Amino acid sequence: MKSILIVAACVALGLLSGCVVQPAKIDLAAFHTHKPRSIVIVSVLNETTEISAPSVFVSTITKPLAERGYYVFPVYLTDLVLRDFGLAEAGHIHQLDTQRLFELFGADAALFITIKDWSSKYIVLASTVVVEMDYELKDTRTGTILWRSKQQVAQSSGGGDPISMVISAAITAMLADYLPLARQANNQAFIPPRGLPAGPYNADYGRDQDKF
Amino acid sequence: MHGARWGSKKYMKNDRYSLGEPKPNYSKFMVLAVTIGLAGCSAPSIYHWGQFEDGLHDRYVSQNHPQADAYLLETITKAEQRNLRIPPGAYADYGFLLFKRGDREGAIAYFEKEKHFFPESGAFMTKLIERVKQKESDSAEKQQPQAAMTQGTQP
Numbered sequence: 001m002k003s004i005l006i007v008a009a010c011v012a013l014g015l016l017s018g019c020v021v022q023p024a025k026i027d028l029a030a031f032h033t034h035k036p037r038s039i040v041i042v043s044v045l046n047e048t049t050e051i052s053a054p055s056v057f058v059s060t061i062t063k064p065l066a067e068r069g070y071y072v073f074p075v076y077l078t079d080l081v082l083r084d085f086g087l088a089e090a091g092h093i094h095q096l097d098t099q100r101l102f103e104l105f106g107a108d109a110a111l112f113i114t115i116k117d118w119s120s121k122y123i124v125l126a127s128t129v130v131v132e133m134d135y136e137l138k139d140t141r142t143g144t145i146l147w148r149s150k151q152q153v154a155q156s157s158g159g160g161d162p163i164s165m166v167i168s169a170a171i172t173a174m175l176a177d178y179l180p181l182a183r184q185a186n187n188q189a190f191i192p193p194r195g196l197p198a199g200p201y202n203a204d205y206g207r208d209q210d211k212f
Numbered sequence: 213m214h215g216a217r218w219g220s221k222k223y224m225k226n227d228r229y230s231l232g233e234p235k236p237n238y239s240k241f242m243v244l245a246v247t248i249g250l251a252g253c254s255a256p257s258i259y260h261w262g263q264f265e266d267g268l269h270d271r272y273v274s275q276n277h278p279q280a281d282a283y284l285l286e287t288i289t290k291a292e293q294r295n296l297r298i299p300p301g302a303y304a305d306y307g308f309l310l311f312k313r314g315d316r317e318g319a320i321a322y323f324e325k326e327k328h329f330f331p332e333s334g335a336f337m338t339k340l341i342e343r344v345k346q347k348e349s350d351s352a353e354k355q356q357p358q359a360a361m362t363q364g365t366q367p
Contacts, residue, residue: 038332052273059268066300067258071332074301076271077308077340106335179269201258 028197028212031146034139037200038071040078040107043090045114053118054090057133057182061113064186068195069202073105081105102140109146112136117152120176128156131181135189137196147196151185260296262287281309300330304337316344 041061044054058075066072081104087093094112101110117132132152139146190196192211198204204211267283270276284305291298307322320341327337 038330055272056269058272059265062268062301063261063265063299069258071300071330073333073336074304074308075268077301077304080308104336104339106332108332 028147030139030144031137031197032209034108034142034144034146036070036109036137036139036146038073038106038108039065039111039137040073040101040105040109040140041065041075041111041113042093042101043079043082043088045090045094045112046118047114047116048118050118053115053178056178057113057115057118057131060179060182060186061111064183064190065111065196067202068190069199069205070196071199071201073107078105098138098140098143107140109137110140112138116150118178126156127176128154129176129178129181130154131178131185133182133185133189149189149194151188153181153185153188155181258297259299260287260291260294261299262290264299264302284309298329300333301326303329304333304340307340311344316348319344 041058044057046054062072062075082088082093085104087096094114098110101107112135114134114136115132116134117130120127120129130152133150135147135149135151136145137147138144188194192208195212197212198206198208263283264287267280267287270280270283284302288298288302288306290296291302303322303326307319307326310316310322311319323337323341323344326333
């Protein structure tokens with residue numbers, strides 16, 4: 001019970017720190033011109049050696065984006081349809097004319113995600129789990145970039161007396177759970193001040209321009 | 213980011229040293245920290261998600277489709293019972309599930325539901341419905357030689 005609370009507290013602290021970061025404002029002029037209502041998330045491009053990264057990541061992306069107020073196309077069905085049209089490779093899909101995605105799905109915008117880092121490093125006494133993603137939202141009809149974000153989340157464990165450090169670092173490296181880190185990266189990417197303006201299903205729609 | 217790092221270090225350390233000693237006051241602080249953490253960041257949910265994300269994880273990572281299907285149905289059923297909003301894509305996913313099971317009418321009905329609640333899905337749902345109907349007429353033509361194949365159509 002207690003360990004659950006501790007984990008939960010860590011997550012909560014992580015969330016808090018996610019809210020506090022206040023980097024430079026981003027240019028949303030193109031975004032406000034096109035006002036996308038729906039977003040299709042295409043196959044995630046993996047630039048790491050961890051082959052399971054896109055499969056693990058993909059379960060975390062629909063919810064935060066839908067909660068921002070956008071219609072998010074069902075990711076699994078999207079994948080199947082793209083495969084049906086011979087588009088199984090993420091690298092290929094990311095190079096595709098975005099107009100094609102408009103024809104196939106009727107989506108206003110397409111989200112292209114690239115996983116840049118997804119690793120756990122275990123160095124004797126400490127271990128670090130890292131995820132890093134690039135997010136790029138494009139207007140499907142014109143290919144214009146509407147919004148982009150780059151997020152890295154790292155979590156280290158270790159510290160204290162040498163024996164407990166070794167054990168804790170080894171356990172973290174072995175059980176590296178990327179999901180909470182991926183979720184935190186998504187939250188940092190989508191939630192103000194650096195995030196994505198609210199979409200039509202969010203109560204803040206059209207009223208949150210001062211938050212960015 | 214830094215919060216998570218220092219936070220975990222601090223609390224893990226504390227856990228390790230206490231070795232199971234009950235420290236009720238500390239637990240209360242945790243609960244408080246969690247509550248503040250959650251309240252500070254998350255607005256109330258627009259949708260009822262249930263175990264939607266676990267379902268996707270099952271589909272992509274464990275390839276456990278029966279479990280994923282069960283989670284999907286659970287999300288839809290609970291949301292409907294409690295009159296909560298269904299997440300985007302859930303009706304469409306369920307429609308596809310019915311299609312795989314050979315229930316073409318059910319599939320079309322759920323694709324229509326998705327379109328009704330989320331007009332943004334209209335073009336996509338219309339295409340899916342057309343394809344389901346196309347399969348229907350295809351299999352009607354081939355019914356004589358391939359009657360046994362009509363169940364369990366794969367995408």
